[in-house]
Amino acid sequence: MIREDRISLNKRFIKVFNLLEERGVVIKNDRNGRGMGDFAEKLLGNRAYGHIIRAYLNADDKRCIDYRQARILCREYSVNENYLIDGIGTPFGFDLPETVKEDRGSGKIGNILFTTTEAFAGVAVDSSSFAQEDFEFFTLPGLAGSGLVAFPINGNSMEPVIQDSDLVICREIAGVNEIKDNKIYAVKNNGQLWVKYVQRIPNNKGRIAHLKLISANHLEYDPFVEEVNEYTRLYQVIRKVSDL
Numbered sequence: 001m002i003r004e005d006r007i008s009l010n011k012r013f014i015k016v017f018n019l020l021e022e023r024g025v026v027i028k029n030d031r032n033g034r035g036m037g038d039f040a041e042k043l044l045g046n047r048a049y050g051h052i053i054r055a056y057l058n059a060d061d062k063r064c065i066d067y068r069q070a071r072i073l074c075r076e077y078s079v080n081e082n083y084l085i086d087g088i089g090t091p092f093g094f095d096l097p098e099t100v101k102e103d104r105g106s107g108k109i110g111n112i113l114f115t116t117t118e119a120f121a122g123v124a125v126d127s128s129s130f131a132q133e134d135f136e137f138f139t140l141p142g143l144a145g146s147g148l149v150a151f152p153i154n155g156n157s158m159e160p161v162i163q164d165s166d167l168v169i170c171r172e173i174a175g176v177n178e179i180k181d182n183k184i185y186a187v188k189n190n191g192q193l194w195v196k197y198v199q200r201i202p203n204n205k206g207r208i209a210h211l212k213l214i215s216a217n218h219l220e221y222d223p224f225v226e227e228v229n230e231y232t233r234l235y236q237v238i239r240k241v242s243d244l
Helices: 004-022 036-044 047-057 067-077 081-086
Strands: 112-114 136-138 148-152 167-172 183-189 192-202 208-214 224-227 233-241
Touching (some): 004 067, 036 047, 036 067, 067 081, 148 233, 167 183, 183 224
Parallel strands (some): 112 148
Antiparallel strands (some): 112 136, 148 167, 167 233, 183 192, 192 208, 208 224
């Protein structure tokens, strides 16, 4: 009998695989390095084991991914190991501690992590990238829950909607299919960070392969297009704070 923890692990694997498909990192019938055989070779060491991967993806099949294979997946596809192995955090991106932090001496509880734009823009930023004593948390009325991060805006590209030095508070979304066109998102990709209005651009197969990023200050800044890839992280801007 398969242990319950392995079943839970496999459910998280299925979610991660679906997100990799959504991002175009894995394309089941691809013959240019991203197909199921290529995925099986990285994970299981043999291109012919695609049928085993399909068994893992079938909720009715009793076969489940094991922990060694899960760790290989994390290494090969930049998946958050805390999420896949332990179910903590999110599949990709900026993962905050599960518990809120108590400010020393004040008794106040903070659930929003304050960081710098440069730190947040890093390719592989997670909670371990910061020394514990450097964490700064705060709260705002009406913003509950975990996974919130705040950073200051540099520049005038989103004026007059968001001003230079305003603080934006964001929450990560799972993937491009959760984007609502013409809403404001923080888009982190290959060490760059933009806060823009976003529109999805599907390819000829209907998959969202690119994003159009649009500045509010359109007189000074032209729209541009960014490719969606395995490094793309998306965060919905849920509030701005001025004169903090």
